[in-house]
Every structure is written in C-alpha cells, then in structure tokens.
Amino acid sequence: MNVNGINHVAVTVRDLQVSGPWYRALFGTEPVLDEHTDAGFHHLVWAFGDGTLFGIHQHDRRAGETDFSELEPGLDHVGFGCADRAELEQWVGRLDELGVSHGGIVDAAYGSGLSFRDPDGVALEFFAPPSR
Structure with missing residues (x-):
C-alpha cells in the first residue's frame, strides 16, 4: 500500500458568507461543490488542475472566536x-x-x-x- 499524495484539505471557517467570497476572489473561480451535508456542516470545495481538492467548512455548531494559530497542535x-x-x-x-x-x-x-x-x-x- 502507498500514499499517492494529498487528495484534499478542508479548513474550518467561522462564516462562509465572509470566507466564501474571499476564497472565490483569491482563486478567481467558483467552487465545484457548494452543499450543506447531513454530517452537520456546509462546505465549498475547489478543484485544482492536479486533482487536489481544497474545501472550507462551516459547521452547524458555532466555531469559537479565537483566531487560528499555527503554534497550537494541528494544522x-x-x-x-x-x-x-x-x-x-x-x-x-x-x-x-x-x-x-x-x-x-x-x-x-x-x-x-x-x-x-x-x-x-x-x-x-x-x-x-x-x-x-
């Protein structure tokens, strides 16, 4: 068995109404997927030319107010x-x-x-x- 690269990355955001337009402007394109799932989150997903997917998720349970920190365990x-x-x-x-x-x-x-x-x-x- 081998790992064949990264398939997708998903990042949690506080508000898709803010982050959605920001990422649309950054990438200059619309997401390939925009859906609210049965798993309790709404996500937007972009596909890149190499097949990698990048998504932003807003969970139904409200995110905290603390900004992201790369100094904490995780991403x-x-x-x-x-x-x-x-x-x-x-x-x-x-x-x-x-x-x-x-x-x-x-x-x-x-x-x-x-x-x-x-x-x-x-x-x-x-x-x-x-x-x-």
Whole structure:
C-alpha cells in the first residue's frame, strides 16, 4: 500500500458568507461543490488542475472566536503549489490587488514561498520549487 499524495484539505471557517467570497476572489473561480451535508456542516470545495481538492467548512455548531494559530497542535499552514518564482511574483500582484497582507516572497534553498492569512487567520502560502 502507498500514499499517492494529498487528495484534499478542508479548513474550518467561522462564516462562509465572509470566507466564501474571499476564497472565490483569491482563486478567481467558483467552487465545484457548494452543499450543506447531513454530517452537520456546509462546505465549498475547489478543484485544482492536479486533482487536489481544497474545501472550507462551516459547521452547524458555532466555531469559537479565537483566531487560528499555527503554534497550537494541528494544522500549521496550507501551501498551494506554483510552477516557479515568476508565478509567485504574479501572486504578489494578485494579493496586493485584493488588499491581502502578505510577507513578500521569501527564498530558501528548498524553494520560494509567499505567506498570507485568510479572514480567520489561517496561515496560507503559495510555494514554488527552487530554480534549477
């Protein structure tokens, strides 16, 4: 048996009325799924070209008021793949256009990243492999 990559990531949000439009604007596309489930949550799900799914969930039971913290056990951040550093530079422009604060592109031996946060403070990143 083998693990064949990541199939999907789901992030809990406080309010889909806030986070839904934010992610729609970020990705520049509509989700492929928008449903309220029998399991007690409403979710929006986007599909990326490599088959990976990314969803945001609002549970019927209200979320707490504390913002996300990568310093607590659980998720640290979600990294979205980019082809190269030039694509990261395009994302800088897109985040600026949307008024989303970010840390600028940070280069390291293992690649380049552009970090930012969603409306609930969830840490997100666009990441490109190192130049060859």
